[in-house]
Amino acid sequence: MDWKALLASADGPPELAALRTAASAHFLDRGLPSTRDERWRYTDTNFLTQQELELLRPVIKADAPAGVRVRPLEEAADAAVPLLAAEADMTHPFRLLNTALLRDGLLVEVEDNAKPERELLLTITTTSGLAVPRLLVVVGENTQLTLVERYRTDGGTCLPVTQFSVGSGSRVEHLRIHHGSNDVHIGCVEVRQQRDSLVTNHLLTFGGRLVRNDLQFHLLGSGAEARLNGLYLADGEQHVDNHTTIEHAVPHCDSRETYRGILGGKASAVFNGRVHVHPDAQRTDAQQSNQNLLLTDDAIIHTKPELEIYADDVKCTHGATVGQLDREALFYLRSRGLAYDEARRMLVDSFAAEIVRRITDESLRDELAETVIARLPGMLAEAA
Amino acid sequence: MLEIRNLKAGIDGKTILKGIDLTVNAGEVHAIMGPNGSGKSTLAQIIAGREQFEVSSGSVKYDEKDLLELAPEERACAGIFMAFQYPVEIPGVSNSYFLRSALNSQRRARGEQELDAFEFLTFIQERMALLNLHEELLNRPVNEGFSGGEKKRNEIFQMAVLEPQLAVLDETDSGLDIDALRVVASGINSLRREDNATIVVTHYQRLLNYVVPDFVHVLVDGRIVRSGDQQLALDLEEHGYDHIIAQAA
Ligand SMILES: Nc1ncnc2c1ncn2[C@@H]1O[C@H](COP(=O)(O)OP(=O)(O)OP(=O)(O)O)[C@@H](O)[C@H]1O
Ligand SMILES: [Mg+2]
Numbered sequence: 001m002d003w004k005a006l007l008a009s010a011d012g013p014p015e016l017a018a019l020r021t022a023a024s025a026h027f028l029d030r031g032l033p034s035t036r037d038e039r040w041r042y043t044d045t046n047f048l049t050q051q052e053l054e055l056l057r058p059v060i061k062a063d064a065p066a067g068v069r070v071r072p073l074e075e076a077a078d079a080a081v082p083l084l085a086a087e088a089d090m091t092h093p094f095r096l097l098n099t100a101l102l103r104d105g106l107l108v109e110v111e112d113n114a115k116p117e118r119e120l121l122l123t124i125t126t127t128s129g130l131a132v133p134r135l136l137v138v139v140g141e142n143t144q145l146t147l148v149e150r151y152r153t154d155g156g157t158c159l160p161v162t163q164f165s166v167g168s169g170s171r172v173e174h175l176r177i178h179h180g181s182n183d184v185h186i187g188c189v190e191v192r193q194q195r196d197s198l199v200t201n202h203l204l205t206f207g208g209r210l211v212r213n214d215l216q217f218h219l220l221g222s223g224a225e226a227r228l229n230g231l232y233l234a235d236g237e238q239h240v241d242n243h244t245t246i247e248h249a250v251p252h253c254d255s256r257e258t259y260r261g262i263l264g265g266k267a268s269a270v271f272n273g274r275v276h277v278h279p280d281a282q283r284t285d286a287q288q289s290n291q292n293l294l295l296t297d298d299a300i301i302h303t304k305p306e307l308e309i310y311a312d313d314v315k316c317t318h319g320a321t322v323g324q325l326d327r328e329a330l331f332y333l334r335s336r337g338l339a340y341d342e343a344r345r346m347l348v349d350s351f352a353a354e355i356v357r358r359i360t361d362e363s364l365r366d367e368l369a370e371t372v373i374a375r376l377p378g379m380l381a382e383a384a
Numbered sequence: 385m386l387e388i389r390n391l392k393a394g395i396d397g398k399t400i401l402k403g404i405d406l407t408v409n410a411g412e413v414h415a416i417m418g419p420n421g422s423g424k425s426t427l428a429q430i431i432a433g434r435e436q437f438e439v440s441s442g443s444v445k446y447d448e449k450d451l452l453e454l455a456p457e458e459r460a461c462a463g464i465f466m467a468f469q470y471p472v473e474i475p476g477v478s479n480s481y482f483l484r485s486a487l488n489s490q491r492r493a494r495g496e497q498e499l500d501a502f503e504f505l506t507f508i509q510e511r512m513a514l515l516n517l518h519e520e521l522l523n524r525p526v527n528e529g530f531s532g533g534e535k536k537r538n539e540i541f542q543m544a545v546l547e548p549q550l551a552v553l554d555e556t557d558s559g560l561d562i563d564a565l566r567v568v569a570s571g572i573n574s575l576r577r578e579d580n581a582t583i584v585v586t587h588y589q590r591l592l593n594y595v596v597p598d599f600v601h602v603l604v605d606g607r608i609v610r611s612g613d614q615q616l617a618l619d620l621e622e623h624g625y626d627h628i629i630a631q632a633a
Contacts (some may be wrong), residue, residue, distance in 0.1 A: 164427070197611065329470045329474050331433075331456060332472040333434065333455040333482070334433070334457045334476065335456045335457075335459075335460055335465075335466055336460055336465075336483075336546065337457050337460035337486045337487075337490040338486055338487060340455065342485065342489065343457075346477055346485065347474070349506065350474070350525075351476065
């Protein structure tokens with residue numbers, strides 16, 4: 001891949017040209033991450049350099065309820081500029097690349113006190129080449145939004161970046177669902193939360209050749225709460241990497257992080273959960289858990305909590321488990337007449353259901369429960 | 385119905401059962417008593433099909449079939465049920481979903497129509513009344529957070545729903561208060577028929593006052609050292625195992 005030539009071909013709204021150029025220079029300076037970098041130790045992306053990637057525009061479909069304003073970035077570039085002010089200084093290489101090629105995406109706005117009646121549904125489809133969609137979501141004060149971001153990618157490389165700014169007293173539920181198979185998906189989510197806001201993120205990954213998610217939550221106003229739920233399913237030679245960071249910048253904020261993974265075949269996964277409690281952030285209550293179910297001996301999980309606590313009056317807990325299917329439970333179910341396969345499916349499904357059941361909307365919850373169930377027979381057959 | 389001949393079995397190279405002979409016919413109730421660690425649960429689990437135990441010799445026949453050849457689920461579908469001494473908690477699977485799947489799986493195996501959600505509910509409500517079970521327990525995950533007594537009652541509830549031909553109840557009376565014991569015992573009794581049989585493993589004569597056994601066996605160190613009628617259980621209660629072992633020697 002000739003990154004220079006690719007970046008030189010970048011095109012898009014003139015209002016964003018200066019930003020693209022600055023990000024481009026920064027990216028070329030840094031290059032792709034090295035596996036010597038602790039944050040990328042298990043996720044080697046250098047194979048991208050060996051590939052020829054054609055810049056392709058993703059297809060973004062939006063189904064918006066009344067009360068939610070959705071505009072293509074190309075038509076809302078003026079309004080987007082201030083939201084992107086810090087982008088050229090970011091250090092995440094793929095976020096920089098997204099900025100350097102910035103063109104496609106949406107600006108989503110919910111006004112103060114608005115009451116959208118249903119969820120905003122976004123479907124982003126890419127089939128080949130390289131796509132860099134960007135979503136800017138600005139949620140006002142005392143309002144609410146449910147956003148479903150669905151990525152359908154059969155191949156190619158997608159580097160999406162989603163940024164939220166959530167005003168005081170607002171509630172946001174964000175589902176980010178990735179249905180992949182033979183694709184590369186490296187996404188960033190950044191959430192900035194003001195006073196008394198509640199953001200619940202559900203990150204659901206159903207496989208992909210290489211999937212990486214970097215989530216950054218900034219709790220900037222007291223009383224803010226972030227809930228991060230994650231479920232990742234991978235088998236074959238798939239690799240899933242979830243890196244989360246929660247910045248507790250002010251006192252009296254809560255974070256609840258619950259990630260579960262089910263790995264079959266020779267799949268590998270990474271969970272890295274960083275919680276950073278700043279010196280002023282007294283009365284922080286941060287809880288983190290990561291549980292993994294390995295269906296085969298060849299599946300690998302690297303799980304690592306990272307707590308950096310600089311305040312003294314805080315409550316921070318974390319726990320990680322890696323296990324196989326519970327033999328006692330399996331025998332119990334079989335002794336009641338359930339066939340071996342059915343018993344295994346029931347146990348794995350119930351493990352995943354602990355995450356899926358947290359989705360508020362019933363039809364989405366049911367649909368995702370079905371998606372899990374549909375995925376299991378293949379994973380279990382491979383592991384039998 | 386069940387014929388165990390010279391059964392020797394163990395785990396990880398350690399011998400636990402050292403030659404068990406036991407015949408159970410339809411309509412009978414057998415009690416197995418014995419000191420801790422003598423192998424009672426091992427025997428129960430081998431009947432249910434626990435694969436971790438290795439059978440080194442002997443045979444177990446069930447209705448003329450070689451039981452040891454069957455997978456646990458095949459045994460269940462053939463009518464065998466074991467109430468666990470320590471029922472397993474299964475987070476995330478509701479009791480009712482679990483039981484309906486189990487019942488329908490058994491019905492399928494027997495070539496019977498599966499019950500839909502409504503038929504199932506009607507059926508189990510009647511069975512729950514039998515055991516004084518709270519409806520709320522149906523929607524909770526299997527055994528999760530159940531008290532010791534609730535777990536035991538839940539085992540007998542499952543038995544009432546699955547209607548086995550041969551039930552092996554491993555210390556179902558342990559951890560039950562007096563009232564619960566009476567409820568569970570009357571549940572067991574109401575499920576007794578001419579064509580089914582029950583093996584109760586217990587440490588206490590108390591249960592046998594309610595569920596009256598036809599035979600009592602004393603299992604010590606992997607062998608049945610004495611068999612008798614209900615009187616044997618009374619003697620044990622009075623004199624303890626040492627006395628019985630000394631007599632047998
Ligand atoms: N999974 C196992 N691994 C190793 N040893 C075992 C295992 N299961 C049972 N044993 C051993 O086998 C012996 C018999 O155990 P078992 O559970 O059958 O006894 P029991 O008669 O049911 O005792 P209790 O009255 O305490 O329930 C004991 O010494 C026990 O430690
Ligand atoms: Mg026992």
